[in-house]
Amino acid sequence: MPRDTLTREQIVRTAVELLDAEGLEGLNMRALGKRLNSAATAVYWHVKNKDNLLTLAGDLVWDEIRLPDLEQVGWRDAATAMAGDLYAMFARHPWLVQAFATHLFHGVGKARHDDHSLAVYERAGFTGPQADRACAAVFTYVLGNAAPAAATTSLTRRIESEGRDPQEAFAAVTREAMEAARGFPRLQARIDSADHTTDYAEAPKDTFAFGLTSLLDGLSARLETAPH
Structure with a gap:
């Protein structure tokens, strides 16, 4: 997508898509430019910087309410x-x-x-x-x-x-948390509850x-x- 065809709305909506897929860590101008099929530098014609882009993306999603x-x-x-x-x-x-x-x-x-x-x-x-x-x-x-x-x-x-593996990592943390909770009667009762x-x-x-x-x-x- 050539620079002169980009609009701020396209950039911000694509930034939301990138954030949804990759999270805050994945938001950068290079990745955004790739999604837009444009040079990363072209984005700066429409937004000041990454923080400005995040603010615009954050404001856009409020329209969903x-x-x-x-x-x-x-x-x-x-x-x-x-x-x-x-x-x-x-x-x-x-x-x-x-x-x-x-x-x-x-x-x-x-x-x-x-x-x-x-x-x-x-x-x-x-x-x-x-x-x-x-x-x-x-x-x-x-x-x-x-x-x-x-x-x-x-x-x-x-x-x-x-x-x-996230499932294995979360399972290991859960086991550690349950072990730490065993010294506390209310938490132990919750762990042992038959209907839990x-x-x-x-x-x-x-x-x-x-x-x-x-x-x-x-x-x-x-x-x-x-x-x-």
């Missing part, structure tokens, strides 16, 4: 839907979860999402800083739940790059939904007890 019509659904249904979409978006793009530790993401896509989130909690009855705190509480809950899967994806790539069907390190099924419901219950309770 649906924004419920608050005239059609209640605030809790809207909050639940947006949190679910956010969690699913993080699952599709685990590199974004990792990048939050080193980058401050911004842009029109994220701004649109954040503005609608504020509208949801304002509709609930939160005002000013209270709405900000409600948004932040739900966002950090979703991000925290997405972090383990993102870490596993990154670790799997690293293990594979070292020529090792998940791996030792896995959270029980529906943990995300349980936590989100509990968090929204807490926000609702604050609204009910707040002075008018």
Whole structure:
């Protein structure tokens, strides 16, 4: 693809594809140029540098989150839907979860999402800083739940790059963790539980939904007890 036919949109969308396939470690201008069938230097006509490209890619994926019509659904249904979409978006793009530790993401896509989130909690009855705190509480809950899967994806790539079998490596770590847990009665009971069907390190099924419901219950309770 000749340089003069490249557009910023093509570059950013291809960067997202590269990040999804290779993770943060795989994002570089040479690899991106190869996917675009263009010289790496041509990319710099449209983006400043790698950090700028990552910021643009990170902002693009926020458009995947649906924004419920608050005239059609209640605030809790809207909050639940947006949190679910956010969690699913993080699952599709685990590199974004990792990048939050080193980058401050911004842009029109994220701004649109954040503005609608504020509208949801304002509709609930939160005002000013209270709405900000409600948004932040739900966002950090979703991000925290997405972090383990993102870490596993990154670790799997690293293990594979070292020529090792990820399943064997994770099994060895699980055995070590279970051995360390045997001195603690509650953890031992969890390991020995007859109805415990998940791996030792896995959270029980529906943990995300349980936590989100509990968090929204807490926000609702604050609204009910707040002075008018």
